[in-house]
Structure formats: structure tokens, C-alpha cells
Amino acid sequence: MAAKTFCIGLMSGTSLDGVDGVITDFSGTPSSAYIPFPATLKNELLALQSPGTNEIHREALAANQLAHLYADCVTELLRVSGVASSRVRAIGAHGQTIRHLPAEGYTRQINNPSLLAELTGIDVIADFRSRDIAAGGQGAPLVPAFHQSVFGSDSHARVIVNIGGISNISVLRADGSVTGFDTGPGNVLMDAWIHQHLGKTYDDDGQWAASGSVIDSLVTRMLDEEFFRQVPPKSTGRDLFHLLWLNERLAAFPEARPQDVQASLSALTARCIADAVRTYAADCDAVFVCGGGAHNSHLMQCLSDLIPQPVESTASLGIPPTHVEALAFAWLAQRFCDRQAGNLPSVTGAKGERLLGALYPA
């Protein structure tokens, strides 16, 4: 029987856009698949971000639906790659974050890994974040260890920025040391704002933002947020950055045009990232961007305007920006299978290295 050399990574992040999947044997080019969320599931996942009626039942039903979409993504990955399921060692399934409150000792990614194992016949590793929080860490970001393993260089200090719903940076130094943290909003506020005004799920290429003018005093007002003053380790999510947060800050700007607000939100995302680079990685050689935000050329231009170092997509290091986070969860699944730690205490603040995840056998 052929060796089980492949792992699958399934990531569905804060943006609530859908599932990014990859299948890889960590040598050749991975195959990828993307399954968008149906609007009904997206709306339910959004509703589950805040307290509501009969949450436990609704959460369980949403988790089942998610497991079916994850299974569809696995089927598609096996189809496009031509890899037999018997050659897959494990699926790393992140689940959907509906609460991230490390200060209160928990984070919750809804998922039904038992159902996913049943539907696919493949071992599933899930719940990657809880153990790091149990060890006193933030449980996030978890991707810097993977970033180090694929993008680390012994001659260059590099920063990797993932711009998903939330943005996080990994600072990879030439001596092998790694730091990283969530910088704040990535696309989440821009997505919410364009949805409210134009009914679109995102601002394609940042064109709407580019049509507006940045309101500097609004950006300053938004930057006056306690999270931005906290020193790392730190992590955040929709628990903090949501439309209500934005509307509270907009109250002082009743005349602001919607496209100017979008321009200001794009500037906010770029400012938070640029400030993080200046404060924690001023000596880096280059900044590489992954996540959906890498496809927003207006945002990429805002970053280039603020950051003195070259700003490029991770594609220039050989990995397309939308594959990076899913690959990280394939890598974390492999780490679990090899009984190797997945967290970096220098990033999350955990008391030590820990094995991340729990096994749901096929």
C-alpha cells in the first residue's frame, strides 16, 4: 500500500467567505480548492458571532452544515489532485471561529470533526487553538511557525502579513527567531461597509475605496483603540472589530461620504500593518502579503506608500497568497501526526511549546 504522505488543510476564516482547501505532500506544488459559503450559512455564522436565542442548537446545526462543505472541499481536492484518500494522512480542519476570548480562557471554532471523519474516511485533526490558550497563550496567530518553515531565510529578515478578515504579521529573523501578532482589522470592516452600502461581499480590487478620499481625522479616531496600544502577544477578531465598532466612531462624522469611509478603512488596515512593521521589524528586508487582501491592489498600494521596504505578494516566494493559511493547517495536522509542537510561545505567549489539536480517527 502506498505511504500516507499527503495532508489536507481546510481554512475558513474571519471573512466568512468560504473554505480554502489544499492537499500537499510538502514537496511538490499543492492542489487547491475553494467552496464559497451559501448566503444562508454565512448569515447564520455571522449571527452566531453574538449572543442569541437557542445558540447551542443553532451552533450544532451550523457545524454540521460546515462539515458537509468541508467534505465537499475534500472531495474536490482529491479529484483535482488525483490523490487517493488512502494516501492522506490527516485533514487539518480549522473550523469557524464564533468567539475568540483568550482573556476569558477560551476560543470557539465550530466544527463537527466526527462527521467530517465519517464523511471522508480520513483522520481529522481539529480544535488547534484551545491547547495554546490552556497554556496561557492567545491561541493566535498560529501560522507564524508555518511561515517560518516555508518563508524563513538565514540571510534575510522577512515579514509575512496575512490579510484575511483580521490581519496578522510574522516577523522572521535571519537567526531563526520569530515573533508575530494580530495587527487589527484586515478586510472585515471594509467587507461589512461595502455590504451595507452597495450589497457587495467585498470591494473588488479596492476600487470603491480608491474612488474616495481618506478622512484623516476618522482614521486617527479609529486608531484611538485600546487594542492598538497593547503590546504583543495579542490577538483579536470579530468580537471587537464589527459594524457597531465602526458606527460608534462614525457618529462624529455624520457628513462622511460612504466611499470616503471605505478609503479610510483601507487606510486603517494599512496603517495598523505599517505601524507594526515599523515598531517590531524596522530592520526587515521585505514584506510579503498573503490572504485575500493581497488581491486588493489599492490596499497593496496603500501599504507600499507607508512601508519603506519592498511590499510584494507571497507569490514571489512561490506560494499563491490564497493557499498560505490552508497550507498552514495541513502543516499543523502533520505536526500533530508527528507529535510535534505547533505553537510558538514567542508569538502566542503560551508557557511552552504544545501539541495542538485533537484527533478524530477515520
Ligand SMILES: Nc1ncnc2c1ncn2[C@@H]1O[C@H](COP(=O)(O)OP(=O)(O)OP(=O)(O)O)[C@@H](O)[C@H]1O
Ligand atoms: N479581488 C479582491 N479584491 C479585494 N478584496 C479581495 C479580493 N479577493 C479577496 N478579497 C478579500 O479577501 C477576503 C477573504 O480573505 P481570506 O479568505 O484570506 O480571509 P479569511 O477567510 O478571513 O481567512 P483567515 O482568517 O485565514 O485570514 C474577502 O472577504 C475580501 O475582503
Ligand SMILES: [Mg+2]
Ligand atoms: Mg477565507
